[in-house]
Amino acid sequence: MNITASPEVGISTVERETGLSKDTLRVWERRYGFPEPRRNRHGERVYPAEQVGKLRLISRLLDRGLRPRQLVAASLEELMARMAASQAVAAPPGAAADSAPFETTLQRLADYDEAGLRSHLSLTLQRLGLLRFILEFAAPMNVQVGDAWSRGVLAVSQEHLYSELMQHQLRQGIGTIYPGARTPSVLLTTLPGEEHQLGVLMAHACLALEGVRCVSLGVQTPIWDIAQAARRHGADVVGLSFSEALRLKTALAMLQDLRAQLPPSVEIWAGGGLWAHAHHAPPGIRLISHLERIPHELAEFRARRGTAPTVAV
């Protein structure tokens, strides 16, 4: 057993700490000469802490759209400079009617002011009411926070803190709604790889506010299990939330897969930021372009089923 904490770690640890896959780490080493791990007595890669730190920095700059070749070649100082630069070009917040709640949120996040942020969210919820809180505040705020994160203005821990507190508020709001039983019956979740809860929660709230019967499975449900749950719960609609973290291609493949496993009478509704740039809906899928459109979609669903009832329950 080691007495001193080892400053050198294996490739799995680096993968976990940086988010760069083992394959990527090996191919960078071969191609660019960095990272340059030592080897342990078994010939396995062993990365010094310093290189892991640089890789973490590179990984986070990659998230901002920079390319690997220059980043990997750059020195630690250059990387820090680039990081600072990308923070400097902070886009001015959209000159919305009342941007104060947004700025307050970002400010309190910047200050790591948990108590202040919590009370700010709570007050905003009470002031606006759940529906307006979601449509006018939570949804655009999520975009702004995601944006600030990808620009490097916010750290991972700040983004986590925001998600946690916002989730708390949304659940508080949902908890006050008396559960409805109107059609359609909706099963909500996200596909594997999509771990953002907030989209599901906002949709849940909007649906519950319409009195719809709504079952949420949280995040990352395997496709086969979604299909099974939809059958067992007698769902009319499977609602899925997609953030921009997922690749469009992967999402389409999974949706096609799910579509094939569900009976045609069960609709699939897909929403979230991923579809912002999508031009047309994938076959057999309904895109919910905005949370605001949920009541309209529900009305359309009822009209469809009313005139052409496909299933008898």
Added chain:
Amino acid sequence: MNITASPEVGISTVERETGLSKDTLRVWERRYGFPEPRRNRHGERVYPAEQVGKLRLISRLLDRGLRPRQLVAASLEELMARMAASQAVAAPPGAAADSAPFETTLQRLADYDEAGLRSHLSLTLQRLGLLRFILEFAAPMNVQVGDAWSRGVLAVSQEHLYSELMQHQLRQGIGTIYPGARTPSVLLTTLPGEEHQLGVLMAHACLALEGVRCVSLGVQTPIWDIAQAARRHGADVVGLSFSEALRLKTALAMLQDLRAQLPPSVEIWAGGGLWAHAHHAPPGIRLISHLERIPHELAEFRARRGTAPTVAV
């Protein structure tokens, strides 16, 4: 673009759907002759849907402690038989004083009765009060549900549903507590790879009930970011929850890593099912053997800091 939904999928998809790593899939093919994918025109593996289904079944039997060699060789029928067998040996619930709430929960989960389960959890919370709800119901219930899942009695979607509803109740409970400001200041989260929220939430509630200042970052915070957040939030204690999903060895390595990145004045408290079989605490870490012990641990912390104040705030 394909017109028909392809019944054959690539190795990445199989990895996502079954949870078996690409490496494992390849080595099984080489060693046991199963799976036996066809190849596309580029020589890449392409798995028929039937084999993916069998792999999924195998993967879930693996979670129950069965070994790969026999499973991979077995026919689909044998696998189903094994699945049924492992469900049959359902351990009798511990003859606790009042096991009715546990049985009701499992029954409603089995029936996919979302509304009934939700009201059952809510009523139990109101009846017992938050603290007793957690100690006497939620914590042992989590174990039972995890158990039932690993025996195959519950499907993935049922386990997800349970987590989601229990999470909802816990957050409702936490939301009613007026936030405190007592020492120590605790930062709560889980390490990468640990995605179970409930442990963090139960700890959060227990700490908040003691009036402790408590910041939660949700799940899966990278180690470096935990250390950063602890500094910025001025945390005295970093509290981490571990389910049995994580391997003990991985957890120990990550804890050692985190310990090295935190100043010695910041304590690390680790709790959760993973430590049930651990005999002694890792160096520099405090094991919280049970949620019940939290008040005691808080008292001890205050005694330590009271007699030997290490930090000046």
Added chain:
DNA sequence: AAGGATTTTCTGTCCTAGACACTATTAGGA
């Protein structure tokens, strides 16, 4: 005979190095 230590079997991860699909960028043409 039961418990504990040792050996053997099993199983997943890591290795190298090449190929290639896919995406982003640049160059060319309408």
Added chain:
DNA sequence: TCCTAATAGTGTCTAGGACAGAAAATCCTT
């Protein structure tokens, strides 16, 4: 100026071998 074609750039896939670490089986001791 916008759209299309060529060109880098980049990550994932493949092969079979090696081996560390976990589980199971055996042996030995009490």
